[in-house]
Amino acid sequence: MPDSIKKSAKTLPVILMLDVSGSMEGEPIHTLNESVKEMLEAFSKDESVIAEIKAAVVTFGGDAKMMYPLTNANELKWTDMSACGGTPLGSAISIVEGLVEDKEKIPSNAYRPAVVLVSDGVPTDDWRSNFDSFLNAPRTSKCHRLALGVNMTEGDPAYRMLSEFVSKEEKVFLGDAKEIVKFFKYVTMSVGTRTKSVNPNIVPNISGESDFDVC
Amino acid sequence: MLTYGGASKTGKTHLLTGCPNQDAWVVARAKTMYVAAVSDGLGSRENSQVGSKAAVRSVLTASRMIVPATGGADIIRLVHAIWRVRLSGLDVRACACTCLFAIRFGTGRLFAAALGDGVITIDSGGKRETLELNGKDFANSTDAMDTCKPQDWRYRDEQASGGLKLMLATDGVSDDIEEGGLFDFAEFVINEVAKRVEQRGRNGYVKKLLNRWTRPKSGDDKTLIVIKESA
Numbered sequence: 001m002p003d004s005i006k007k008s009a010k011t012l013p014v015i016l017m018l019d020v021s022g023s024m025e026g027e028p029i030h031t032l033n034e035s036v037k038e039m040l041e042a043f044s045k046d047e048s049v050i051a052e053i054k055a056a057v058v059t060f061g062g063d064a065k066m067m068y069p070l071t072n073a074n075e076l077k078w079t080d081m082s083a084c085g086g087t088p089l090g091s092a093i094s095i096v097e098g099l100v101e102d103k104e105k106i107p108s109n110a111y112r113p114a115v116v117l118v119s120d121g122v123p124t125d126d127w128r129s130n131f132d133s134f135l136n137a138p139r140t141s142k143c144h145r146l147a148l149g150v151n152m153t154e155g156d157p158a159y160r161m162l163s164e165f166v167s168k169e170e171k172v173f174l175g176d177a178k179e180i181v182k183f184f185k186y187v188t189m190s191v192g193t194r195t196k197s198v199n200p201n202i203v204p205n206i207s208g209e210s211d212f213d214v215c
Numbered sequence: 216m217l218t219y220g221g222a223s224k225t226g227k228t229h230l231l232t233g234c235p236n237q238d239a240w241v242v243a244r245a246k247t248m249y250v251a252a253v254s255d256g257l258g259s260r261e262n263s264q265v266g267s268k269a270a271v272r273s274v275l276t277a278s279r280m281i282v283p284a285t286g287g288a289d290i291i292r293l294v295h296a297i298w299r300v301r302l303s304g305l306d307v308r309a310c311a312c313t314c315l316f317a318i319r320f321g322t323g324r325l326f327a328a329a330l331g332d333g334v335i336t337i338d339s340g341g342k343r344e345t346l347e348l349n350g351k352d353f354a355n356s357t358d359a360m361d362t363c364k365p366q367d368w369r370y371r372d373e374q375a376s377g378g379l380k381l382m383l384a385t386d387g388v389s390d391d392i393e394e395g396g397l398f399d400f401a402e403f404v405i406n407e408v409a410k411r412v413e414q415r416g417r418n419g420y421v422k423k424l425l426n427r428w429t430r431p432k433s434g435d436d437k438t439l440i441v442i443k444e445s446a
């Protein structure tokens with residue numbers, strides 16, 4: 001067998017961009033921790049024959065940081081997050097753009113990444129230019145982008161921001177802390193279905209199988 | 216003398232879902248030329264296996280119509296027009312596929328063209344070139360015959376010395392080769408194919424290689440042709 005055949009599988013990257021600002025304290029952050037843990041566990045058991053799921057976690061609360069770089073889902077050891085500080089989404093989205101646009105970290109033979117944003121309010125930093133850059137950059141613009149607005153309504157400015165964020169095949173999910181569980185089950189199902197489909201770049205229509213408040 | 220081997224293998228995802236192999240390939244020889252083509256039907260389209268077969272056959276039909284003065288852009292237009300005619304009555308979007316081919320003329324002219332992902336490697340007396348999709352963002356994102364514009368094709372049209380070595384592969388193969396490893400891979404397969412005396416054994420070696428593919432979770436359809444000219 002030729003030596004030049006790659007030894008590792010193609011990946012389907014899932015990048016979580018999670019709001020851990022002070023307003024998420026209490027039930028929201030607790031539910032977020034539990035839901036992400038459950039999703040990562042489901043990913044680690046995924047039996048796809050075509051891709052390995054890799055996950056990265058970027059948090060924004062006080063400051064924005066890469067909590068976990070892109071790692072095989074079955075190797076990621078989760079530590080619970082705590083909530084504090086403002087909502088520097090602009091810095092977080094810039095970190096995610098840097099990751100997605102880096103072909104060393106996400107090579108061009110990886111499947112289209114899923115970028116999952118959870119937030120409960122408007123950003124507190126100068127976010128607009130980073131946000132626009134993310135939506136228009138060559139690779140991030142092609143990502144499968146999903147979003148959950150926690151404790152917000154359709155009229156909120158934060159909702160409008162999330163509406164701009166999601167990719168065309170998705171809608172913004174809204175709800176209280178309890179909806180975080182359902183949202184991450186939806187993300188798990190969506191990614192799991194992609195890794196078993198003929199073309200993992202195509203997002204399956206599974207809205208009929210969930211019971212979300214979809215706007 | 217021309218030595219070649221080629222084969223295609225249905226990917227695991229298609230086997231599990233009961234779908235056919237959506238790749239197609241052909242190698243054909245005539246007195247004054249030979250032709251090789253591979254095509255990968257887009258996995259998400261209903262009749263892409265029809266489109267990929269039509270693509271490789273369109274290359275064959277086009278090759279018979281080319282005269283020395285036919286320019287590269289016209290060859291591509293011809294292939295594309297024949298493909299559309301072959302699919303008359305069908306929705307071409309449902310037949311979307313890539314198309315990579317090489318036509319070697321007795322005059323020494325080599326015309327190689329590629330639309331979409333996959334790769335052609337050309338080794339002409341040590342001068343090495345590849346034709347592949349540049350700037351690809353993610354796997355399975357490709358240009359295809361149904362929506363392409365002439366500028367989406369990449370091609371080489373040149374006088375090539377004897378002893379040419381070619382490899383044509385769909386992305387099920389090319390995506391799985393290490394960066395910078397395409398020519399080593401091609402050389403390895405060409406040498407193995409050349410050890411076999413009969414054509415059946417040569418194609419059989421390529422088939423065995425695809426069947427025993429070692430990259431984990433590599434579920435795409437795979438198609439590979441290697442060609443070696445010798446005196």
